[in-house]
Amino acid sequence: MFLLAEAIGKRHSIPHNSSRSCLMKRSVGPRSGAIGSQGMRLCQVVEAAVGDTGRHVVELTRALATRGHDLTLIYSPTSADSAFRHSLCDIRAEVVPLPIERAASWRDIPAARSLGRMLAKRGPFEVLHAHHAKAGSVARLAGTGGAALVYSPHALEAAGRDRRVAARSLIELGERLLGATRTDAFVAANPAEWDDAGRLGIDVERRHLIANGNQAVTARPRGEARKALGARDGDCWIGFIGRLTPDTAPLLFVAAALGAMRRQSNVRALILGDGEQAVLVAQAIAASDHAHRFVWLRGIATKKWIAGIDLLVVPGRAGAVDHGVVEAVAVGVPVIATMATGARQLLGEGGGQLCGSEALPALLLALLADPTRLVRLRKEAVSAARAVRDTDMVDRTEALYARLAARR
Known part of the structure; x- marks a missing residue:
């Protein structure tokens, strides 16, 4: 896959x-x-x-x-x-x-x-x-x-x-x-x-x-996006969006996703983006036992897929708030990000959680193991959407x- x-x-x-x-x-x-x-x-x-x-x-x-x-x-x-x-x-x-x-x-x-x-x-x-x-x-x-x-x-x-x-x-x-x-x-x-x-x-x-901010986010409806991904009932999709560079830390995302997949059979991962670390990302996924649980789309518009995931993971380092975070919160997708990202300003409005880079895999596991926390974060994200227009x-x-x- x-x-x-x-x-x-x-x-x-x-x-x-x-x-x-x-x-x-x-x-x-x-x-x-x-x-x-x-x-x-x-x-x-x-x-x-x-x-x-x-x-x-x-x-x-x-x-x-x-x-x-x-x-x-x-x-x-x-x-x-x-x-x-x-x-x-x-x-x-x-x-x-x-x-x-x-x-x-x-x-x-x-x-x-x-x-x-x-x-x-x-x-x-x-x-x-x-x-x-x-x-x-x-x-x-x-x-x-x-x-x-x-x-x-x-x-x-x-x-x-x-x-x-x-x-x-x-x-x-x-x-x-x-x-x-x-x-x-x-x-x-x-x-x-x-x-x-x-x-x-x-x-x-x-x-x-x-x-x-992001004007009038018109993402593909959640049901349609999940169907396009091939999501099944009970699947929990986590996502990474952005350039694959050392600053955005896609390898940390892959490592955290694989850790979650080893613990839970319903976890799937979506990667949207391309960049200089694409080869390293491909090698890390291919070397695992869970490559079939990743979907990687290059050059695909974020708005077509963002509503289909259950949680956006932002593992990168400091920078301006990225549009992937803005779009995720705007359509009610919760976010977890490292303290070193520019997302900390936006997530102050709700709809996500921040942590240190070393704590991100553990936070991801904790959220995926507690569906009620994900539901609460989703509601917060919907409420925070007004702040990112x-x-x-x-x-x-x-x-x-x-x-x-x-x-x-």
């Missing part, structure tokens, strides 16, 4: 060049004409258009476009995943590719110059919003042509993680200099990111706490843009 599920995931994934036809439908030349008196000319820039960052940028761009604003979205095609490329097909924005390398290098200078020329050609813009650390550095080096610059790091603490001390120091120095001289507004997705910005010298007047996120972001534009 595990291998079959992998094949299903691959069959449904979007080929690398699938968005080319979508992009070719748009003009990418200079624009003319004004939009409505209430509309702003906005530019979103993202390098790491993968996972939750890519989804956030697309959903924010889509929502702002429907409100009458004129949107340009600049992204790096070398760092975009299939879900992001596919989403470009139905977005009301001018989409422009600009290759930006993931790692810091001297090539950031010509990339910044190219971005500067691009902004001059397609502008003027009132606000330029750079997403993720690399786009933030390139955009701030490029200059904005008079536009206000907003920077969302999407997990600032992770930018220097797992790097040598010298590299981390260089990244921090760059954030300090660019934050002090080239940043009009810093958007933190959670309190930890807010505090990190303060330690980097971003004054409180330029810091804005705007939690991620992204209308507030879009409203607050739009209001920030308007205040900044008025000062230009």
Whole structure:
């Protein structure tokens, strides 16, 4: 079943060049004409258009476009995943590719110059919003042509993680200099990111706490999702959603799931995602006696499956609240997460539990052994769903843009 599920995931994934036809439908030349008196000319820039960052940028761009604003979205095609490329097909924005390398290098200078020329050609813009650390550095080096610059790091603490001390120091120095001289507004997705910005010298007047959310979550109904998974009566499904990277800790999820499977015959596991640790995850599952109890789908939209699971497990390290958590809580799926994840802010509203990484397997076993606790957490998740609608996120972001534009 595990291998079959992998094949299903691959069959449904979007080929690398699938968005080319979508992009070719748009003009990418200079624009003319004004939009409505209430509309702003906005530019979103993202390098790491993968996972939750890519989804956030697309959903924010889509929502702002429907409100009458004129949107340009600049992204790096070398760092975009299939879900992001596919989403470009139905977005009301001018989409422009600009290759930006993931790692810091001297090539950031010509990339910044190219971005500067691009902004001059397609502008003027009132606000330029750079997403993720690399786009933030390139955009701030490029200059904005008079536009206000907003920077969302999407997990600032992770930018220097797992790097040598010298590299981390260089990244921090760059954030300090660019934050002090080239940043009009810093958007933190959670309190930890807010505090990190303060330690980097971003004054409180330029810091804005705007939690991620998700607009009108329209997940496939629970019964339909479970039927598609092949769930049987009495099955208990646990899920992992996101990029398979060291930060998201998919191997910890697999280990915890296998531990639960050894104790309970009704436990099944769903993995939604792909990434650099995919081979390691596949090896860990294949080496177990329970590979047939895993379903792994790559490149599949979360909303098609999220309601079918009974518990979402988030074993990763610190970062912004991810969209998988937001969607899970929004449709009443409880969550357990490590204390090191950005989920701690959202789960403060209810619908889940937090623990240390070493305690996660034991907490998972305890919850699966006590169905009444899962029922209670599900009810809490439904109650907490009101806190994760992204209308507030879009409203607050739009209001920030308007205040900044008025000062230009």
